[in-house]
Structures are given as structure tokens and as C-alpha cells.
Amino acid sequence: MQGSISRRPxxxxxxxxxxxxxxxxxxxxxxxxxxxxxxSDPVVVIEVLSAYQTALRMQLSKLQxxxxxxxxxxxxxxxxxxxxxxxxxxxxxxxxxNQLKEVEFQLDLFQSHVRTxxxxxxxxxxxxxxxxxMQPH
Numbered sequence: 001m002q003g004s005i006s007r008r009p010x011x012x013x014x015x016x017x018x019x020x021x022x023x024x025x026x027x028x029x030x031x032x033x034x035x036x037x038x039x040s041d042p043v044v045v046i047e048v049l050s051a052y053q054t055a056l057r058m059q060l061s062k063l064q065x066x067x068x069x070x071x072x073x074x075x076x077x078x079x080x081x082x083x084x085x086x087x088x089x090x091x092x093x094x095x096x097x098n099q100l101k102e103v104e105f106q107l108d109l110f111q112s113h114v115r116t117x118x119x120x121x122x123x124x125x126x127x128x129x130x131x132x133x134m135q136p137h
Contacts, residue, residue, distance in 0.1 A: 046110065049103050056100040063093045 037044040067089045074082040 053103045060096045
């Protein structure tokens, strides 16, 4: 499945502008740049969302570790020194957690729609048969 996602160096990144905002078709997932591919292809969308899910889980885990370490340092060296860092980490943790929830929601929703569509196909094949375009010639 991974063959449908192209990898190119960052210099090959394509950029488009819309109004005053610049958008790129690249994403960084733990180091190397990854072209998102044809997002009109549902398989590519699932692959990309799954890659983001993995990356966000790893980021969330690291943020939680860093938060725990920062809290420990606060108890040892005084919380006032670590207050700003802890606040930043908590904000990033919440943002990353929300992004992960959104990705997981979309993956679950897609899976639900596939199941519903498959059930409909089974019911239709029983009631009206296989469409002529899908029958062997």
C-alpha cells in the first residue's frame, strides 16, 4: 500500500498560494518529508491518516513524558522556574491530543461507512442480483 505515496526531497516540495496564505502539499512525519499523494484516492487518504495517527501518538507520548519530567523538576527545584515550560507543554499536549482524536474519528467514520456500504451491497445483490457491468462477459 505504501507504494502509492511518493517520497521526494524537501527541495521537490510543491507550494500553492491561496489569497495571502501559502500551502504546501508536504507534511513532515518524524523527520523525512512525505508527499501526501492524491488525496482524491480513498486508499491514499487512509494511508496518510494512519501515518498521522502513528506520528501523533508518538508526539503525544513524548509530550506526556516531558510534562512528567517538567513536573518532577518543579517539585525538586521550585515550580516557579518551570511554570512557563509546563504551561507550554500542557497546551501542546492538548492540541496534539485533539488532532489525534480528529484523525481517529475520521478513520472510524470511514470504517463505519465501508461496513455500511458493504452491507448495502450484500442486500442489493440478494434482491436485484449482481449489476450487469460487474458480471463476467
